Structures are given as C-alpha cells and as structure tokens.
Amino acid sequence: MRVVVTGLGAVSPFGRGADALWSGLLAGRSGVRRLEGLNLDGQEVNFGGQVQGFDPSDLLEAKQIKRLDRFSQFAITATAEALASAGLPPRFSGAAAESTATIIGSGLGGAVTIFEQAAIFAERGPSRISPFLVPAAIGNMAAGETAIHFGAQGPSFGAVSACATAGHAIGEAYEMIRRGDAERAIAGGTEAALHPVVIAGFNNMRALSRSASTANGGDPAAASRPFDTARDGFVMAEGAGVLLLERLDLALARGATPLAEIVGYGASADAAHITLPSPGGYGAVRAARRALEKAGRRGADIDHINAHATSTPEGDKAELDALRTILTDSADADAARVAAERAAPRATITATKSAIGHTLGAAGALGAIATIRAMRDGRVHPTLNLEHPDPLIGNLDIVRGAAREQQVRLALVNAFGFGGQNAALLLAAWEGR
Numbered sequence: 229m230r231v232v233v234t235g236l237g238a239v240s241p242f243g244r245g246a247d248a249l250w251s252g253l254l255a256g257r258s259g260v261r262r263l264e265g266l267n268l269d270g271q272e273v274n275f276g277g278q279v280q281g282f283d284p285s286d287l288l289e290a291k292q293i294k295r296l297d298r299f300s301q302f303a304i305t306a307t308a309e310a311l312a313s314a315g316l317p318p319r320f321s322g323a324a325a326e327s328t329a330t331i332i333g334s335g336l337g338g339a340v341t342i343f344e345q346a347a348i349f350a351e352r353g354p355s356r357i358s359p360f361l362v363p364a365a366i367g368n369m370a371a372g373e374t375a376i377h378f379g380a381q382g383p384s385f386g387a388v389s390a391c392a393t394a395g396h397a398i399g400e401a402y403e404m405i406r407r408g409d410a411e412r413a414i415a416g417g418t419e420a421a422l423h424p425v426v427i428a429g430f431n432n433m434r435a436l437s438r439s440a441s442t443a444n445g446g447d448p449a450a451a452s453r454p455f456d457t458a459r460d461g462f463v464m465a466e467g468a469g470v471l472l473l474e475r476l477d478l479a480l481a482r483g484a485t486p487l488a489e490i491v492g493y494g495a496s497a498d499a500a501h502i503t504l505p506s507p508g509g510y511g512a513v514r515a516a517r518r519a520l521e522k523a524g525r526r527g528a529d530i531d532h533i534n535a536h537a538t539s540t541p542e543g544d545k546a547e548l549d550a551l552r553t554i555l556t557d558s559a560d561a562d563a564a565r566v567a568a569e570r571a572a573p574r575a576t577i578t579a580t581k582s583a584i585g586h587t588l589g590a591a592g593a594l595g596a597i598a599t600i601r602a603m604r605d606g607r608v609h610p611t612l613n614l615e616h617p618d619p620l621i622g623n624l625d626i627v628r629g630a631a632r633e634q635q636v637r638l639a640l641v642n643a644f645g646f647g648g649q650n651a652a653l654l655l656a657a658w659e660g661r
Contacts, residue, residue, distance in 0.1 A: 229407075229408070229476075231402050231490050232475075232486035232487070232489045232490070232658065233486065233487045233489070234484045234485070234486055234487060235314025235316070235487075236313055236469075236487065237311075238306055239282065239302045240252075240259065240279065240467040241259025241279055241280075242584065244279075244282065244305060246601070250597075250605075252584075253584075253598055254607060254631045256631070258450075258612060260277050260449050260451060260584070261275060261278065261449070262274060262275050262448060263275060263278055263422060264280065266422065267424055268427070271428060271431070272441045273437075274441065275463070276585055277467070277584045277587065279420075279466055282298075284304065287304060287377075295360040297340065299468075300369050300374070301420075302370075302419075302420055302467065303370035304373060304377050306418070306470040307332075307374050307378060307470045309470075310414065310470045310471060311378065314472040314474075315482075316472070319377075319378055320381070325382075327382055327410055327411035329382040329404055330380045330384040330413070331371060331387060331401040331404070331414070332374055332416055332417065333367070333370070333389070333394060333416075334393060334417060334590075335388065335390045335588040336367075336426065337369070337386075338365030339425075339426055341364045342365045343423050345357055345358060368385060371386040378414070383410060389649040390589070390645030391588050391589065392643045392649045393588070393590075393643075394590055394591060394593035395643030396592075397415050397416055397593070398415045398416060398493075398593060398596060399494075399651055400493075401414075401415035401473050403493065405473060405474070405475055411475050412478070413473045414472060416470035417469060417589040417590040417592060417593045418589065419588040419589045420466045427464060430464060435461055435462060435503070435540065436462060436463070436464065437453075437460050437461040437463050438460060439458070449612075451539075451613075452581055452582050452585055453539050453612075453614065453615075454581060454611060455537065455548065455579065455611065455614055455618050456614050456615060456616050457617070458615075459540065459618075460539075461541075462581065463585035463586060464588075465588075466590075467587045467594060468593070469594040469595075469596065471593065471596060476489070485658075486658040487603075488658055489656045490656075491655070492518075492519030492522040492653070492654030493653055494515040494516060494518025494519035495515055496511045496518070496650045497511060497649055498511035498648030498650065499511075500648055502646060502647055502648070503646050505542065505543055506546070508560060509551075509553070510553075511650045512536075512546070512550035512644060512650050514650070515651060516554045516640055517554070519653065525654070527554040527555045527557045528556070530555060530639065532602065532634065532638075533575055533578075533639065533640045533641075534595040534640070535578065536642040537582070539581065539582070548620045551573075551577065551624060552573070552622070552624060575625065576625050578610065578611050578626070578627045579612075580594060580598050582613055582614070583609070583612050592642075592643030599636070599641050603636045603637075603657040606633055606634065607631045607632065607633055608631060609631050610627050610628050610631055610632070611627060614628040638656050639655045640654055641653040641654075
C-alpha cells in the first residue's frame with residue numbers, strides 16, 4: 229500500500245501557513261526574538277520562537293477560542309490549511325469521515341493552561357478553577373478537538389514522545405494507512421508551551437541557549453547554532469505542522485496531485501539516558517535504517533537530510549556521527565569516518581531549528597514540510613548561524629549561507645526526543661509514477 233502526502237499546513241514563528249514558513253526559511257531569516265507578553269523577570273532566557281499575532285477567529289468562535297488551549301488552536305489551524313491545500317472539503321462526512329484518522333501529538337500538551345490554573349488555585353482557591361481545565365490541557369486534545377472540528381471519525385490519538393512526537397505521529401499514521409485501518413490521515417504535531425515555568429525548567433537543566441540573554445546583550449536571532457562550535461543549547465519555540473496523508477490510489481482517483489510519498493518510517497529507543505543521546509547516535513542510526521529497509525533503499529541513496537539539530541553540544545555531536553554512519557552504510561561511527569574520508573557523502577543537510585527554534589512536539593512535522601517544499605521547489609534552505617563549523621562535520625555537506633538549488637528525490641527527516649526516543653521518516657519526491 230503506497231501512501232502519499234497531498235496537503236500541508238503550518239503555524240510557525242514566521243506566521244500562519246506553510247508558505248510563510250517556507251519563504252522565511254528560504255530567505256535565511258530568523259523567527260527567534262525577544263518574547264512578548266510573558267513575565268520573565270529574573271530569568272536568564274527571555275527569547276524564543278514565538279507565534280505573534282495569531283488569530284484563529286476565522287475558524288473558531290469566541291467561546292471555542294476561550295476554552296481551547298493554544299496548542300489545540302494551532303493544530304486546528306494547520307489542519308484547515310492542509311485540507312484546503314489537498315483539495316478536500318472543510319469537513320468530512322459519510323464513508324470519508326469514517327476512514328479518516330487523526331494522529332496529532334504534543335510533547336507538553338496544554339502546559340500553559342495547567343500553570344495558569346494552578347496560579348488561580350493558589351491565589352483564589354479551588355472554586356475558581358475552570359471546568360475546562362482538564363479537556364483543554366490533556367495531551368490528546370489536539371487530536372480530539374481536530375477530529376471533532378473536521379468530522380474525522382477514524383482512529384484518533386495523540387502521540388507523546390517529547391521532540392520525536394510529530395515524527396512518530398506521521399510515521400504511525402503512515403503505517404495505519406498501509407495496514408488498512410484508515411484511507412487517509414491528518415497527522416503531525418503541535419506545541420504552545422512558552423511559559424515562564426517551562427522556560428525555567430528547561431533552563432535549569434542546562435538545555436537552553438543562554439547566549440542571547442539580556443544579561444550578555446546577545447542577538448536572539450543568532451542563539452540557535454546547530455553544528456557550530458559556539459552552540460550552547462536549544463531555543464524554545466512554538467507552532468504546529470500537519471500533513472494530510474492518503475492512499476495513493478484514492479488520491480489519484482479524486483484528481484489530487486501528490487506532493488511527496490512516504491516510503492519508510494523507523495523508530496527506536498536509545499535506552500541509555502533520559503536526555504543525552506546514545507554514544508555514536510546509534511539509536512538514530514537504527515531508526516533510519518529501519519526506514520530505509522522498508523523502502524528497499526540504502527543510506528547512500530539519500531539526497532537530503534532535515535536534521536534534528538537542536539543546537540545542543542552533545543545532541544548535535546551524536547547526530548553528526550549518526551548521519552555519517554547512515555550515509556556511508558557503515559557498521560559504526562568509526563567505520564563511517566574511514567568511509568567518509570574516501571568519498572564524501574553526497575547528501576545535503578539542513579537544520580530548520582536554526583531559523584525557527586525548537587518547536588518540541590511539532591518539530592518533526594515542520595521539518596517534514598520544509599523537506600517536501602524543498603522537493604517541490606528544487607531548493608534547500610540554509611542552516612543559519614553556522615559560522616564556526618564543528619570539526620566533527622568533516623566533509624558532510626551542510627547547506628549554509630544561502631539557499632541552494634538541488635533536486636531532492638529521497639530525503640530523511642530526523643526527530644529525536646528526551647527519553648531516548650527516535651523517529652525517522654523517509655520521503656520520496658513525487659514524479660508521477
């Protein structure tokens with residue numbers, strides 16, 4: 229069973245829409261800035277990838293906006309765009325409704341709602357807690373509210389695997405269609421967790437970049453520095469990415485034009501540490517190789533990689549080892565270095581998080597959207613802030629400086645999460661076959 233992508237939808241620090249995301253990435257702009265509307269007094273980190281001026285009132289009534297957490301509003305907005313771009317109606321009915329799955333995940337769910345309501349409880353007591361607290365905050369509600377809004381009555385749940393969430397959601401939706409449990413799927417990830425408590429939590433575990441804090445006068449746009457020797461942590465961001473997946477035969481029968489084909493998906497666990505990747509990135513290697521195996525392809529066949537590349541010292545190091553191992557079809561990282569010295573891998577690599585920050589549970593979906601647009605447009609967006617390349621890069625080809633023209637036929641999208649959870653999506657360009 230072949231599965232294709234026919235629709236894309238996004239909300240990102242560049243604004244609403246997949247076009248806004250792609251144009252910002254191609255232009256080499258940054259969506260990272262000082263955070264607005266948050267009380268960050270006394271905090272070291274006061275910048276991130278914030279969606280500014282978001283207004284879903286064209287899709288949701290005022291009472292819905294009031295009761296839905298922002299992460300669910302993002303998901304519904306991105307889904308509306310994905311359905312429209314796929315040429316599908318704004319609401320499913322009949323057999324189409326029953327055969328449409330909704331798999332949208334979030335790493336932290338309605339964290340902002342939880343913390344806001346906890347503050348109300350502390351200040352005003354239990355009687356003032358909103359009756360919408362639980363249905364707004366629980367992590368599956370992005371999928372649940374989206375299914376309700378669009379009338380999708382097929383399987384529905386929310387994947388939760390930290391920053392691997394969207395990769396797993398898309399991959400599991402792909403497998404669901406392949407095994408016949410759905411004919412199409414709304415799949416992706418969403419995150420809206422820019423809250424002082426969450427920022428403090430990530431910062432206190434030394435995960436966030438501090439290079440652009442008010443104290444040292446740094447530039448927020450330069451804080452996310454994947455693969456750079458000066459990288460010092462990730463930059464928190466918010467947003468959503470949704471893909472509309474369909475069985476190929478049904479998509480063609482209704483006259484849709486596939487944007488790309490999902491040809492492989494793999495998942496693995498490092499089983500090593502709650503935050504640090506396994507040495508050599510072997511968990512990532514296993515996930516990618518499983519995806520390649522399903523597609524009947526080799527690492528050397530890959531044209532392009534949208535790297536997880538969070539800008540953390542150890543995470544980027546492990547991914548560089550993993551990428552070299554994958555691309556050279558080597559047994560391990562050491563063998564990969566030898567193979568790479570003989571012939572440089574031909575694949576290009578880019579890091580979407582360098583421009584928009586780390587959207588946590590939405591990251592894999594936004595990376596997949598950027599990859600599909602690269603396939604469609606014949607251009608790969610640059611990695612920002614890579615001024616002092618890590619020597620570990622060696623002869624890996626990381627696109628930087630400006631967008632590069634390239635025909636991308638086979639691409640890998642990486643998504644890794646705390647807990648040692650890894651997801652790999654293998655995408656192929658649609659060539660009318």
